[in-house]
Amino acid sequence: MAAPLEPFNLPDLVLASVRQPGDDVCSDVHIRDGVVAAIAPSGRTGTLPAATRTVDFDGRYIIPGLWDEHVHMTQWALASNRLDLSGAGSAREAAGVVGSHLARMGGEDPAPHAVTTLVGAGFRDAVWTDVPSLDLLDGATNGRPAALISHDLHCVWLNSAAARRYGVPVDASGLLREGPAFAVTRQLGKLPAAVVDSWVQRAGRAAAARGVVGIVDFEMTWNRDVWLRRIAGGFASLRVEAGVYPQDLDRAVTDGLLTGLEVAGSDGLLTVGPLKVLIDGSLNTRTAFCVDPYPDGGHGLLTVSGTELLALLVRARQAGFVPAVHAIGDAANQVALDAFEAAGIAGRVEHAQFVRSEDLPRYGRLGVTASVQPAHALDDRDAAEANWVGRTDRSFPLRSLLAAGATLALGSDAPVAPLDPWTAMSAATARARQDGRGPWHAEQALTRQEAITASTRGRGRLRLGDRADLAVLDGDPLTVPDAQFAAMPVAATLVAGRFTHGDA
Incomplete structure (x- = not known):
């Protein structure tokens, strides 16, 4: 059983001889009380408390810890x-x-x-x-x-x-x-809690081994109590933001919950996440709500009307919840953006797999985050081409969204794709698998730095005062070959200055 996360009881820590991506000179990163207290040239951190622990990483590369912004953890x-x-x-x-x-x-x-x-x-x-x-x-x-x-x-x-x-x-x-x-x-999924929790423990450790420090969990259940049980049982690998669904919104409000609230009794690991609203289906199931018809003539399903969605967004605003609207098809994205605009609230669109060109600027103007899963572009490539021959230019428009001023947040939608941000970032930057098949809509690719920024909640590089949620890598993620980038070896992961993987 892992020890509870108690960052403020840890001694000072120095991660010695590390480099930020693109840097030639090594630095020492001093961590105190769970935050980055200093970044100085190696050997120049000054006088440190007697109990300070130093771990030498021999020139490896350090980045802010990675987040998977869309997971179904159970x-x-x-x-x-x-x-x-x-x-x-x-x-x-x-x-x-x-x-x-x-x-x-x-x-x-x-x-x-x-x-x-x-x-x-x-x-x-x-x-x-x-x-x-x-x-x-x-x-x-x-x-x-x-x-x-x-x-x-x-x-x-x-x-x-x-x-x-x-x-x-x-x-x-x-x-x-x-x-x-x-x-x-x-x-x-109704298996004994002890069985499922042990599997989640294992999955959390595996994610930490890939540099993951946090997830947004959209499991379709009342998730707060589940995670409190897991944390009490020793889960300490990751931070968790637990989403809430509309059927549980009244309960959440009664319990005083709102997005961003740290849940008492969680050792700082559990926070209330967004309000998740599904308004269409998926591409594989041919239920994503799309402008162009599928080969059978249908357009998919709109499972929540624009009027109903607007009412939910207004309710979310009143209750202090950030809404996260599942919209895969381009017609669903239009409905979601219309509702965000009418409600006067920012939030997230989950997936945004197909977006009309005229809707792209609305993401930036309305302050709506595009929570996207780049690996789906490779998984759904054949299905999209079969459904809309010659009309897939609006598919997974990551570059166009970024150019339009949107904030990107990368995730996996695990188990739809693996809970591994390097898989997502590789798909976003190469737009191809490591199987020799050419890239799909390469014009929509991100740079490595953009992908890292979108996987670290906009941080991109370490800064003084940052929470010490960190990943140490064996290579420079900006320059290693594509295959190494996709399978990036992670030497260590820390959450609030506590090692969750690779403690030397």
Whole structure:
């Protein structure tokens, strides 16, 4: 069990012989009371308290700690312990993976009432040439309940046994989308708290090993009490901003919560996050609300009307909550920006995968942050090209958003993409995977420095007085080759001057 985070009881710390990206000269970083107290040329920090600890990093590079601005932490921890379907190239192949797994596990349990549901995750039916069906999954599972969650979390493929177990009607496809899919996903996550918390502990340590110091957690539940339990149980790897959903807003207000409030009893690790509002679906599920039609003629789903959204934003303003509006399609982004403008409130748009050119300047003018997940540009590339041949120039317009004055905040949407900011930053800067395939809309790429700034809450470089949430790297992130940048070795991570990874 990790020790609680107690930054103000730690002795002074000097991180010796470190360089900021682009610098040739090494510095020593002096940390006191959880903040950066001095940055001086190596060996010139002056007289230090007797108890000061010095750790020499031998010329490595130091940056502000990284944030993942959009995570579903419980789902990420669960996904790492579920059957991986991300490599399935068709519905039939996905069913085959399920069937093979069950065969290896010994087939059907002799006590059907005690059989646990087989849960798979990560399928991408938008790029399949065949379609999921109830019969196909039934044929692969031999009566064992099975629920397969799409990579974007907006769709669940059930077999008949699972549909009966969870009491949901399904048609011949076996698919549930949006609200019904979310409801079943929540049911699938109802495992013993001790089990899930141990998986979250492991995921937190893995994130810290990638230089992550904080996440914005948008798990679809009342999340404050869950995180207080985890922190009391020893979770200390990261700072957490826990989002609130509209169904819990009254409860949050009654409890005196508002965005940015540090939650008592959390050792400074837990803060109240934004109010999350979903107004459309996703690209893989073909429910993102878009201006141009999908091949079937539909435009996706607007799940919250402009009028309803405006009322929610006004309520958020009154309650002291920063709104974070999930809007993937360009039509949804227009609705979101209209509501922000009418409400007279700044906030965030989560995803902003497709944005009309005429809406780009509104991000800067209205002070709306574009909370984007660059790895999705690579994941959704084929689906976008299949849906809108020759019309994908508005897809993931990171450069255009930045040029229009928008603030960018990078994240993963884990488990949709890995909780690894280097994956996100690599996708933002190279617009391509490390697989030899050429970049997609390279004109929308960010520079390395812009990507780091968007992953460190605008900090970019260390400054005096900064909170000592830091990452120490084995290479200069501005100059290493693309492959090394994507897999950047992290020597150490600190939160409030306390090592969460790599303590020498």
